[in-house]
Amino acid sequence: MSGILESVNKRTQLVGQNRLELLLFKLNGRQRFGINVFKVKEVLQCPPLTLLPKLNPFIKGVAHIRGTTISVIDLSAATGGRPIEDVTNCFIIISEYNRSVQGFLVKSVERIINMNWSAIMPPPQGAGRASYLTAVTEIDGELVEIIDVEKILDEISPVKTDISKEVDEALTIDREQNFHIMVVDDSAVARKQIIRALDALNLQIDTAKDGKEALQKLKAIASEMDNVSTEIPLIISDIEMPEMDGYTLTAEIRDDPKLKHIKVVLHTSLSGVFNHAMVQKVGANDFIAKFNPDELAAAVNKHLSL
Template sequence: MSNILESVNKRTQLVGQNRLELLLFKLNGRQRFGINVFKVKEVLQCPPLTNLPKLNPNVRGVAHVRGMTISVIDLSAATGGRPIEDIANSFIIISEYNRSIQGFLVSSVERIINMNWEAIMPPPQGAGKLSYLTAVTEIDNELVEILDVEKILDEISPVNTNTSKELDAALTIDRDQHYHIMVIDDSSVARKQIIRALTSLDLQIDTAKDGKEALDKLRAIAKELDDVSTEIPLIISDIEMPEMDGYTLTAEIRDDPKLKNIKVVLHTSLSGVFNQAMVQKVGANDFIAKFNPDELAAAVNKHLSL
């Protein structure tokens, strides 16, 4: 366990080149799951938990860790499985998503592996809308499931997707233009949140579930247009996605003469380890940490009003 903790500490700043590192863990049973090391702050033997009244049933309690009080979510129960029973011998993965810190209760933690995003695939089509998978990959000839953590968190504590009246009054976008933009995110919940947050801008919004799908759509439009930005002036893209991440997508857009004028806003839950230098290197126009509807709408308003 100490080796895993040291690896987490050393590798949480890894960025770029369409690569990621997964921390592997198990819930109940043999099935292995993965979480991006970028989002992991620490891995601990589960400390004593305090029960509080009216907690969501998937929150097993709160823990006091390094001066913070954090909610501990049973990942097995939250994804429809049976609750983890032996809490004292289990672990919590402390992570940062969408500007909040929480602990995920897991039965065991295995190791960290380095992979290419091209090896991370979207979930099978038959998984259905109720699935908690956002991606899958194969390690040691076994399927590893990557959970849609944003969906899990939204079910436990839904985020506010409404922009404020003050922001709506300050918008300068010409709504009569009905600008056409693209939203790219591997989480269906995240895509819906973004669309709801941008309602007041009266946009036409196309979507894609990963960078590869988005790039294919943009290049299909490029067959008809010399400058795709006249059709799609702006995209909002997650960074972590199967097959092609947001950094690589942005670099591909900047390298394509027909796509290079599209404005790119990177919108990601990687708020704790965001690398400004990498965003500038690939040529993104902006970075917004998930999830603040006013900040997102203001950024889109700014870039479409220039």
């Protein structure tokens, strides 16, 4: 298992090609789950966990790894399943989401699968565990569920969505103009966070759950006008989304004469230098790591005040 992520740094060429690699794992039972390799820092045999008072009930304990204390979340319990009781032969997937590092307790880790985002589909509508899914796909004839980690983290430790007084007072955007923008993200929680953070800017906000839906909406508007940026001057888009990722969406926008003047801000929990290179390659106007309401509002203010 120690070598399963040895070649992660060689996989950055997948970014921008509408491809990803999923690390497959299981919780309690036969169901397979997946997490994007780019969000995984390390996979370890579960070390001894320290219990602390007043922890969220979904946090199994904290692990001390190379001088860092990391909260370990029981991913089965957090998604409405049975808690993982015996951690003796379990693993933790250490990941980085939204500028924080956490561990996810899982029963077993299998292998890494190379996928095209077009094969990753939105989850079925419904209640129960489906509400914790951000996407599904099929591998070896079996359904693989991709968990909405942002929803889980927001339930355990909600992020601040209000912009600071200092940033609010520094905004130069004409709030009377009621700009119309689009927010594209496969996580309903992330979409709501963005909308709340931008409330002070007095915007009309349309949403789309993935790049494909966003492009369809833009093409529909383009059928009635030559320059869509006069209607929607700015798009805030996640990068990782089923069917069409944010890089591909940006490239499609730049290749369409009626869409190419729309400003695109990529807003993602992914991190790394390669992202900044891809911003330039596909023609995005900005890149912001999730989730800082002040930085998001400042970026929107900048691009709508030009």
